[in-house]
Amino acid sequence: MDEVKVLLFDVFGTLVDWHGSIAREVHGQLAARGFAVDGAAFANAWREQYQPAMEEVRSGRLPFSKLDVLHRRNLDVVLKAFGLDHVDEAARQQLNFAWHRLDAWPDVTPGLARLRLKYRLAPCSNGNISLMADLARRNDWHWDAITGAELARDYKPKAVVYQCAADAFDCAPGEAMMVAAHSSDLAAAAAAGLRTAFIARPDEHGPGIGETSASVPVDVSANGLMALADLLGCR
Template sequence: MIVKALIFDVFGTLVDWRTCVAREVEAHLQPLGLQVDALAFADAWRDQYQPAMEAVRSGRLPFCKLDRLHRHNLDVVLADFGLDAVDESTRQSLNLAWHRLDAWPDVAPGLHRLRRHYRLAPCSNGNISLMVDLARRNDFPWDAILGAEVARDYKPKPAVYLAAADAFDLTPAETLMVAAHSSDLDAAARAGLRTAFIARPDEFAQGAGERMPTVPVDLTAVSLTDLADQLTP
């Protein structure tokens, strides 16, 4: 397997979105005297993610950045939780919760080791400013910011993976997609990329993430540092 670049899913694979979004929900709503199950709110917000992107993928909506979709979804979830009274400034700040997510502990050390030997970039549905903020917060050593905003479409559309490989002037087979989600890896493989699965068994709650891939992959690892052990001398 000759690989020259690694591209990464971010939400769930590199960062713990659920715990961090719940933390932000509490920080924003409790000062307003609003009590809410913050983890349930985070889950409900995330549940709106794929349907919102499907509207773009299907052509029903023109491409727009994930921040804009997240804001629409936030308004929906606030209404569903009976929180319509939340003011505009709070909504704007809370919507940026996705820019303030924390990485899993193995991620930064693993990325720094991998970067000695490979080009690295996110291949996320998150927009560029979001990816930059997460990189600066968590010391992600990217060589480029790739993904949905570059491709003007959302994963798992093939164009997103192919645009990332092309940005590095590489063939799909020279590009390794790294993710904790079998569906993401399956789509990347169908586009001709190599694939590596990272186990995140607690992504959706304790024991509620993927421990093993459900599709064929080239590599399987329990962490980014484990992946680095497999790919570097």
């Protein structure tokens, strides 16, 4: 692993508990407005719109749009499906920016601090730059840069997103390692020439619903970022 200079991180699911955070926000904000809703079911339904919306961009059917824009389109679809299409505009805006207020898994902030002692760090997320900056401020992360979809003007798992992130650090792809809790993300990163590290997040989509091991070949596997820091010699 001596040639690796930068660690690039998936964010949703790998670093933050999007499911628990969104479920809490949806329940709290809609309940305060008198709407009864299953926050966990709503969170999953909203997330199910994620890949189809990005595929509209990846396929060229839509010009590049920031994830905040896609999340809002998806929110309107899900509110209608839940019989909540009368929710007002102010509530919709607050709900959409719940993605800027996601909480990190407990190991992430101390793990990133250790990894930063040896490597340069950046998110390589489908989230837009302002979203990544807000999550970093909320969770006390210190990035060396913010890379990902907005920089590449396309969405993972397109190779250009990973390659653009490595290039931002003047690195060859093999000098960058993608860190993610999703086998599909790591398979795409490896195909683009990056090294890969799998992080188990067994509760990503709710209790007991998440990947516990990689289904594709990876360079490193760990149960969290503190364990990854141990494996990579970050003391």
